[in-house]
Amino acid sequence: MNFTAFFPSAVESSRSLWRIGQTVLGIIFRHPITGTSIIPILPDGRIVLIRRRDNGLWSLPGGIVDWGEDVPNTVRRELMEETGLELVKINRLVGVYSSPERDPRIHSICIVVEAEVRGTMEVKDTLEVMEIQAFACNFLPPGQMSHDHTQQLQDYLNGLTTLA
Numbered sequence: 001m002n003f004t005a006f007f008p009s010a011v012e013s014s015r016s017l018w019r020i021g022q023t024v025l026g027i028i029f030r031h032p033i034t035g036t037s038i039i040p041i042l043p044d045g046r047i048v049l050i051r052r053r054d055n056g057l058w059s060l061p062g063g064i065v066d067w068g069e070d071v072p073n074t075v076r077r078e079l080m081e082e083t084g085l086e087l088v089k090i091n092r093l094v095g096v097y098s099s100p101e102r103d104p105r106i107h108s109i110c111i112v113v114e115a116e117v118r119g120t121m122e123v124k125d126t127l128e129v130m131e132i133q134a135f136a137c138n139f140l141p142p143g144q145m146s147h148d149h150t151q152q153l154q155d156y157l158n159g160l161t162t163l164a
Helices: 008-029 071-083 149-157
Strands: 033-041 047-052 062-064 086-097 108-118 129-135
Touching (some): 033 071, 033 149, 047 071, 071 086, 071 108, 071 129, 086 149
Antiparallel strands (some): 033 047, 033 062, 047 129, 086 108
């Protein structure tokens, strides 16, 4: 039995939907994802870092910008989700980091900001975060941080605004 003889429009619709689906997937997976890293500064000047559960390394809090969300709201949401801290004010743009090698999972573009925060540090997302700690600028944890966060923090401490 020839299916197309009975339902020619259904077959053409299916092919058309498949082509549209392929195009959408190509756009999604062949373009970088936009995210944020936050350099949270407590009122006493200490920098808040999280220890990631997936690799055990220290990291800046942050994450992917959700559909329909702007960067300031992503910063606010990710701070609360990962650290329990409240955003007071975004002070400055530290940089935009876009190297395909910066994140081992995906090609992402990371917008890094310095932010004044307040509240009590608390692990909210136990699937992503193992530990939260505040460090004085001159006593940051030794060794490599997750992703390219060592470079991001170094640029911040050097007063740079980086496009990399």
